[in-house]
Amino acid sequence: MSTYIKVLLYFFSIGILGVSCNVLPDAKKVSPTEQLADSTFDNHSYANIHEVYTKHVHLDLDVNFENKTIYGVARHEIVNRGTDTAIFDIKHLEIQKVTLGRGNEKETSYMIGKWDKDSILGQPLLISIKPGTKYINIYYETTEKTEAIDWLAPNLTEGKDLPFMYTQGQAILTRTWIPIQDSPTNRLTYSADVHVPEEMMAIMSASNPTKKAVDGKYHFEMKQPIPCYLIALASGNIEYRSLGNNCGVYAEPKVLGKAANELVDLPRMMRAAEGLYGPYKWDQYDVLVLPYSFPFGGMENPRLTFLSPTVIAGDRSLVSVVAHELAHSWSGNLVTNASWEDFWLNEGFTVYFENRIMEELFGKDVADILALIEFAELQDELKTIAKSKYPQDAQLKLELRGRNPDDGMTDIAYVKGAFFLKTLEEKVGREKFDVFLSSYFTNHAFKTITTSQFEDYLNGHLFDLHDLTFNTKEWIYGKGLPSNCLKIYSPRLENMKQLAKRFSRGEKIFAKKVIWKKIKGRKRRKKEILQLKRTDHITQEWQTFIRSLPSTVNAEQLAEIDQYLNFSNWGNAEVQYEWFIRTIQANYETVKPSIARFLTRIGRRKYVLPIYEELAKTTENKQWASELFQSIKAEYHPITRMSIEEVLSANN
Ligand code: BES
Ligand code: ZN
Secondary structure (H helix, E strand, O other), rough: OHEEEEEHHHHOOOOOOOOOOOOHHHHHHHOOHHHHHHOOOOOOOOOOOOOEEEEEEEEEEEEEEOOEEEEEEEEEEEOOOOOEEEEEEOEEEEEEEEEEOOOOOOOOOOOOOOOOOOOOOOOEEEOOOOOOOOEEEEEEEOOOHHHHHHEHHHHOOOOOOOOEEEEEOOOOHHHHOOOOOOOOOOOOOEEEEOOOOOOOOHEEEEEOOOOOOOOOOEEEEEEEOOOHOOOOEEEEEEOEEEOOOOEEEOOOOOHHHHHHHHHHOOOHHHHHHHHHHOOOOOEEEEEEEEOOOOOEEEOOOOOOEOOOOHHOOOOOOOOOOHHHHHOOOOOOOOEEEEEHHHHHHHHHHHHHHHHHHHHHHOOOHHHHHHHHHHHHHHHHHHHHHHHHHHEEEEOOOOOOOOOHHHHOOOOOHHHHHHHHHHHHHHOOOHHHHHHHHHHHHHHHOEEOOOHHHHHHHHHHHHHHHOOOOOOHHHHHHHHOOOOOOOOOOOOOHHHHHHHHHHHHOOOOOOOEEEEEEEEEEEEEEEEEEEOOOOOHHHHHHHHHHHHHOOOOOOOOHHHHHHHHHOOOHOOHHHHHHHHHHHHHHHHOHHHHHHHHHHHOOOOOOOOOOOOHHHHHOOHHHHHHHHHHHHHHHHHHHHHHHHHHHHHHOOOO
């Protein structure tokens, strides 16, 4: 029996092709394709990568802003280990035809499987191939439901004259804009020919233009093998400015100057990163500042980090996001998590690395403040997870079968992961730990790694080498925070906590104070100054101040803070979102219009989702939030929109 038929039978047996699961109850035990599916080690992809995989994909893309559609051909150059069926992942794509060969293409038969239960994975696309097949060409178009693409009307850009579009592949959205074997297990190189309207620029996570092409035609090459979640495209009225010999920034013309100013430290960050863990392997490092709807703070697309404009705060106070995305050029992009259940290998290492870069540039004092801010978030998250339906989500190594990999995007992977490494560093000493990390990156460069492979490497290259023992298993498979977790102390944050306490007790911490100065030996009144100004402290100190206000603080007291510090209208979204949550809790109603403006302008999920969550806690606020959401939901990226929909539709 051919594999094609076997695979069909297998999918029938588990219900993917539409027949009841009861047909072959024992199929799990007997089906060879079961082992086949399992051996991909990826619960979030249908692809049979161990039998046939893409080595290089060439994309021919026509980006049509009017129809909000990409018309594409994905030309896969494959390695076939002898199967007659290649399985790809697709979700919300229209497949027109599939051909085999290059130059002389011949149509081949294909079959699209049934959706998974919760419509998370999409559908398997099964293509009939021959043992000698080298090229598979999938002709397709994206649809309205494509989750990876944000199509922005001109009014949602800063320039307001041209539309904008960008893609977001991680974790499993690449399959919604490219038919592909959408698993990080595989690495591939890619090239692309992209056609956009003439006045637009197109850029990708690849070699990029620095000027607009007159005909709207662009060619791209990504020569280093990458996991396919890192394929990314953006197009709009974009310009480029260099910031150093191999780095720079892309943004809309209106934003470019401000962005370049915010990111001046980029060359220093790159030098610091290379000094820590070895040469940057991707030649060029640029940052693209996106419109406000971008759902994340940053996304580490290789050679071209995608960045939220909320990072451009005007005072360089949020640039650790850039250090984070840059760090991914090693942890994540060079050494990649083999599956989304090993996500902490991407993010935990990156948060650790990010903090080291920040320490190099701004000192230990600031690095510790940043780490402590995150640590407080981790402690909250641990409490939430312990009470939730999935207490096992507190493990570094996740179990996400049947679930959306996005569920793993918590502070566990990020902060528990980073504190695991910080604790290891403390145990073995920085020098030895840095030698270990450098060798880890060198030895696994352009490879994927599972958690258990990492454990082996850790044992062999750190513990055995230095004759040490460590509670690694507890860190990776335990649900709490091990008691040996590194403790950080920041006098500056302690001071903010004290300030919050004094304020909540009714002390007039903002009142003006009188300064006396001796002039010609006589005591004279000089002037009245504010005791406390916003500029006296950095963003993260104010965050701590807000977090430390006890729940008894009422609307009147919050209004007093606003009177002096104007948090409600500070352009710094990192502080604003936490502030807004407090104002909702205290029924400080005057702020509602500012909240509405914030939710309308910003699409970064980390900021808007907690605000919606807080609003959803009372009937009246939920009503208000739902009405607002109805009127603006089309302006959010699908990722943010779907998360908010979940919050507002829950019955609580
Ligand atoms: N790779 C992530 C973003 C991501 C993770 C997108 C999983 C989709 C699925 C990126 O590097 C990231 O972690 N961004 C953070 C900022 C960072 C400073 C913690 C974010 O967007 O909040
Ligand atoms: Zn990250």
